[in-house]
Every structure is written in C-alpha cells, then in structure tokens.
Amino acid sequence: MERVPVLKIGDILLVSIQVDMSDQTAVTLQEDLAERIVATGCHGVIIDITALDIVDSFVGRMLSTIASISRVLDAETVVVGMRPAVAITLVELGLSLNGIRTALNVERGMELIAAARADEWVLTDGDEDAETTATT
Amino acid sequence: MTAGVDLGAPQIQAIRSDDDVVRVRQLVRTVAVAAKLSLVDQTKLVTAASELARNTLIYGGGGSAEVASVDDGRRRGVRIVFADSGPGIPDLDLALTDGYTTGGGLGLGLSGARRLVDDFDVVTAVGEGTRITITKWSR
Numbered sequence: 344m345e346r347v348p349v350l351k352i353g354d355i356l357l358v359s360i361q362v363d364m365s366d367q368t369a370v371t372l373q374e375d376l377a378e379r380i381v382a383t384g385c386h387g388v389i390i391d392i393t394a395l396d397i398v399d400s401f402v403g404r405m406l407s408t409i410a411s412i413s414r415v416l417d418a419e420t421v422v423v424g425m426r427p428a429v430a431i432t433l434v435e436l437g438l439s440l441n442g443i444r445t446a447l448n449v450e451r452g453m454e455l456i457a458a459a460r461a462d463e464w465v466l467t468d469g470d471e472d473a474e475t476t477a478t479t
Numbered sequence: 480m481t482a483g484v485d486l487g488a489p490q491i492q493a494i495r496s497d498d499d500v501v502r503v504r505q506l507v508r509t510v511a512v513a514a515k516l517s518l519v520d521q522t523k524l525v526t527a528a529s530e531l532a533r534n535t536l537i538y539g540g541g542g543s544a545e546v547a548s549v550d551d552g553r554r555r556g557v558r559i560v561f562a563d564s565g566p567g568i569p570d571l572d573l574a575l576t577d578g579y580t581t582g583g584g585l586g587l588g589l590s591g592a593r594r595l596v597d598d599f600d601v602v603t604a605v606g607e608g609t610r611i612t613i614t615k616w617s618r
Contacts, residue, residue, distance in 0.1 A: 436591035
C-alpha cells in the first residue's frame with residue numbers, strides 16, 4: 344500500500360496527495376495525520392489536492408473527518424488546490440464537505456491558518472485580560 | 480480513424496480489492512479520454528465509477544466492471560456495467576435515497592452516481608446479485 348507523506352513546515356503540516364489513493368491509503372493518512380499533529384504540536388494542516396482528478400464520497404468523508412479530528416487536537420485544516428471539475432462534480436454528487444475550510448492554493452491556505460490563529464489569540468487575550476485590553 | 484470508428488472490445492476489470500477500485504477509476508479515465516468526453520464529464524464519470532466500484536466490492540462482495548466505448552450514431556460515450564453475485568438490493572427506491580446507507584458510508588454512492596451520469600439502470604434480485612449499467616455521452 345502507498346503512503347501519503349506528511350511534511351512539517353514551521354507550524355504547519357503539509358500533505359500533498361500525489362497518488363490515486365485506495366480507501367485504505369486514505370484511512371492510513373487520517374491516522375498518520377492525527378499522530379503527527381499531536382507529536383509536532385502543529386496548529387495547522389494544509390491538504391493539497393491539486394493532483395487529485397476526482398474526489399468521491401469516500402475521500403470527501405476523509406477530508407471532513409481529518410478536519411474534525413484536527414479541530415479536536417487544536418489544529419485548523421485547510422483543503423487547497425481543488426480543480427474546477429472536481430468542485431462541480433462534488434456539488435452534483437451531493438457532498439457538502441461540512442466544516443472544511445478551503446483556499447485556492449497553499450499560500451492562501453497558510454494565510455488563512457495564520458489569520459485563524461491570530462483571531463484566536465485576540466479572543467484569548469480579551470478573555471483573560473479584559474481590563475488591560477479595555478484600558479489600552 | 481474515419482467514420483465508423485472502431486470502438487474496440489469492452490475491457491473488463493475484476494473488483495476484488497481496494498486496489499481494484501483504483502484500477503477501475505484508471506481504466507474508466509483512459510476510455511473516457513479516448514471517447515473525447517469533456518474534462519467535467521470525465522470527472523463525473525470517473526467519480527460515479529468509483530462509487531459504484533466500491534459498492535460492488537463492499538456490498539456485492541466483489542464482482543467486475545466492464546468498460547466500453549459506445550456510439551449511438553449521433554454521439555460517442557462510455558458505458559460501464561458493474562456486476563456482482565452478492566445479496567442484491569431488497570428495496571431499490573430506498574437504496575437510491577440520498578443519505579440512506581446500510582454500511583458506514585454517507586449514503587451518497589448510488590444516488591450520487593445516478594446524478595453524475597446520463598443513463599443509469601439497475602437490475603437486482605435478492606440472493607442473486609446486482610447489475611448496474613451507466614452511460615455518459617459526449618455533448
């Protein structure tokens with residue numbers, strides 16, 4: 344069975360799916376990613392599907408599951424690089440990719456993750472130091 | 480190649496494992512490209528084939544996919560027949576409902592595949608098996 348590599352770049356895990364995945368490969372990727380998020384403490388996961396010429400219901404569900412798992416492990420997931428024909432097909436298939444953030448490419452995905460983290464910091468600051476924030 | 484194109488013999492791919500589902504996708508893609516389906520239509524057909532090949536494996540206990548290039552005189556297309564000798568589908572209307580599943584999936588395989596192709600035909604008998612024929616035509 345082929346295995347999809349998970350690369351760590353700074354605070355982000357990057358997965359670039361380059362093979363036509365069997366269902367088992369997809370399930371293994373899900374597990375590998377969960378382990379790597381915990382092992383590295385990364386707060387962002389970018390899944391690049393530029394090379395995928397289809398996303399069927401199984402892979403769609405895998406993407407949703409990865410997003411949910413990473414959220415529980417305090418990481419944001421962004422799916423990037425979806426081809427137009429894949430997007431059209433997904434919608435017609437009836438797959439809504441619930442809870443998945445998307446971006447056009449890796450660069451925008453990284454910006455999205457950085458922005459999401461920044462928002463969270465502001466919120467946390469506000470909660471903990473409400474008075475300080477109010478006076479400054 | 481002139482008029483009266485040789486459409487070639489249908490190609491058969493056995494579906495016995497996860498990897499065979501990948502092979503079905505690849506075979507369908509090759510035939511769809513040769514039949515000059517548009518990129519969106521290729522994508523829809525390969526996606527539908529992936530769903531149905533997985534169903535053949537999981538629910539039908541394995542079977543085969545027969546992929547053929549077809550021509551109705553006006554347009555070309557690709558026809559795929561998925562056949563298994565599994566338990567059959569007891570309630571076809573229910574099985575074709577979005578979100579209905581007896582496995583652990585999303586329940587979009589059969590209903591979603593039907594939306595992605597032009598012709599969709601199911602012949603099933605409880606205890607005997609299921610035969611699903613789909614066709615996608617070039618526009």
